[in-house]
Amino acid sequence: MQQDVIVVGAGQAGAACALDLAMAGLSVLLVDRRDFPRFKACAGGVTTKALHRYRFSIAPVIRQVESDMRISMYLRREALLKGPAPICAMTVRTELDALCFERALAAGARFEKIGPIRAIDESADGVAVTLDSGRVLRARYLVGADGAHSQVRKLTGGFVPDRTAVAMEGIVQLPAGVPLPPVTFDFGVVGQGYGWLFPKGDHVNVGIYTRRPEETEFSKDQLRDYVQRRLGVHGESIEHLVGFPIGTGGEKYQPASERVLLVGDAAGMAEALLGEGIHNAVLTGQMAANAIVLALASNGSARVLYDEYSDIVRGDIDNCRSLAKLFYKFLPISYGLLRHVVADTLMNGFAAGMTTTGCKRAFFTRQPRFDFTPPLSLLAREPLGRDPGRTGIA
Ligand SMILES: Cc1cc2nc3c(=O)[nH]c(=O)nc-3n(C[C@H](O)[C@H](O)[C@H](O)COP(=O)(O)OP(=O)(O)OC[C@H]3O[C@@H](n4cnc5c(N)ncnc54)[C@H](O)[C@@H]3O)c2cc1C
Incomplete structure (x- = not known):
């Protein structure tokens, strides 16, 4: 059976993408090599900007909400930076991913656990994914959301992140x-x-x-x-x-294929300053979904649309890469600047859900407008249960 879209990888990027595609009424097969819930190495810190991205409440899996941040350099010159509103929600990734996975299925995505992928073949009107078992899955589009070691990326060529x-x-x-x-x-x-x-x-x-x-x-x-x-x-x-x-290095990612889009760590979309990746995983997953929905509705190119949408993310991670290079190279100076000069702007910006680029702009324009409207995903406490009639398990 041909799907509209196959999403490989049901982590943060894949679940966000599958949810939006399913909500738009497309047939979506979400596949992963693991069953859910599953462990994923991650500290589970969800920044306010990431909280603004979810389409639903993640309150049930939040362990703590934090407004302050303690910093030090080599465990010395410690400081406690105070935020005017929450800057981060603390979750356990197993629980967060299980919640996002459930929401994608509740929206109508079907899930299947798959074995290794052997080949990916693209034609003018679709993509064929051949598994090691010999089985072939077909769709009009394929989204590679399979993390830093992405097999979809390796099999489709084109983009090679220069560092991880x-x-x-x-x-x-x-x-x-x-x-x-x-x-x-x-x-x-x-x-x-x-x-x-x-x-x-x-x-x-x-x-x-x-x-x-x-x-x-x-x-x-x-x-x-x-x-x-x-x-x-x-x-x-x-x-x-x-x-x-x-998965970092995605500032150089340019979607090369009409039918295969990479999102999240598979596309190197985590930022290099602190290694934060959840925000850009969710955002690029949603952007790819949007590009596919629009391309199908307009006969346009999902590649071109996704390239346009994700430009802002590439700009931000490029910015983070330059900052990271300077920050760690001249740590004693940059730590002093962080602590005494930019701390207020940064904490206000983080609490307002700004990106690093947004915080930088706010600092240099000196006319920052911070909006501390709490993200709905933090506040809403709607029930979690999914419609038992639609398990989505293939
Ligand atoms: C130790 C650690 C701590 C971190 N802490 C934070 C943090 O606090 N906050 C933050 O924002 N970021 C953090 N990150 C980064 C963040 O975890 C990643 O950027 C984010 O998980 C990327 O999401 P993703 O959906 O792109 O990939 P992933 O979350 O890696 O999901 C990929 C999915 O694809 C599946 N998969 C992989 N290969 C295949 C295959 N061949 N076939 C089918 N399925 C496959 C996997 O099973 C997995 O479910 C941390 C990373 C690490 C390693």
Whole structure:
């Protein structure tokens, strides 16, 4: 059976894309190599700008909402930056992804767990996805939302991200009575990156990030050492310690195919400054959906439309890449600027749901207008249940 669209990967980008396509009335087959709920290495920090993107409430999976951010450089010169409104919601990715997945299915997308993809063949009017089993799935469009190691990207050629960032995370349960730390970014504890603490109600998500793994030491022992120094607990107490690449470099992504669009980490859409990827995954998933819906309605080119829509995202991640290069290269100077000069604009901008580019513009124009309207996805608490008559499982 031919679908309108096959979306490969049911993470943040794929679920957002499938939801919008299904809501527009298209037939959507959402496929993943894993069943849901499934684990995904991610600290689950959902920034306010990302909260503004969801089409539904994610309140049921929010563990904590944070307005402040503690920062340091090499664990020294610490400061607590205060936000005027929430800057981030703390979630556990397994729960967040399960929720987004359920919403896509409730909207009408069908789900199928698939084995490895062997080949992708594009013709003038569609795409054929051949699985290792020999089975062929057909659709008018294919969206590659299969993360940093994207098989869709590898099989369709064209775009090769020039570098990939990496992060490693784990969980720490603090002894009873010990208060959870605030959201913390400790710059410089690893080369070209930072260590983090994200409080999640009953545990702390801990991790390290670097934008240039090929240039710096990056190991489990570094994370253990960081946690020991920062939290005063033995590094061996970190549970579920795991590392995974983050798809960056998408400022160079130009959709080359009429029928295959890449979104999220598959297209390198995470930003390199902090390694934040959820916002751009959701946004590019929605943009690709929009491009396909419009192309089908107008006989236009989804490639051209998606290229136009995603230009703003590429501009932002390009900006983040330049900032990251300067920030980590001259850390003592940039940390001083962050703490004493740009902190207010940044915290206001983050709380208003601005991108890094938006914050930069606000800083330089000196006439910023911050709108702290709370995102609906944070506030609304509508029931989660999906229509039992439409499970969507293929
Ligand atoms: C340790 C760590 C911490 C992070 N913390 C944050 C954070 O706090 N906030 C933030 O904004 N970003 C964070 N990020 C980045 C963020 O996780 C990613 O940018 C984001 O998950 C990208 O979403 P995605 O949907 O594009 O890809 P993914 O979330 O990786 O989803 C890809 C999906 O595709 C499936 N898949 C893969 N290959 C195939 C295949 N061949 N066939 C079928 N299915 C396939 C996978 O099973 C998966 O479900 C973190 C990343 C890491 C590694």
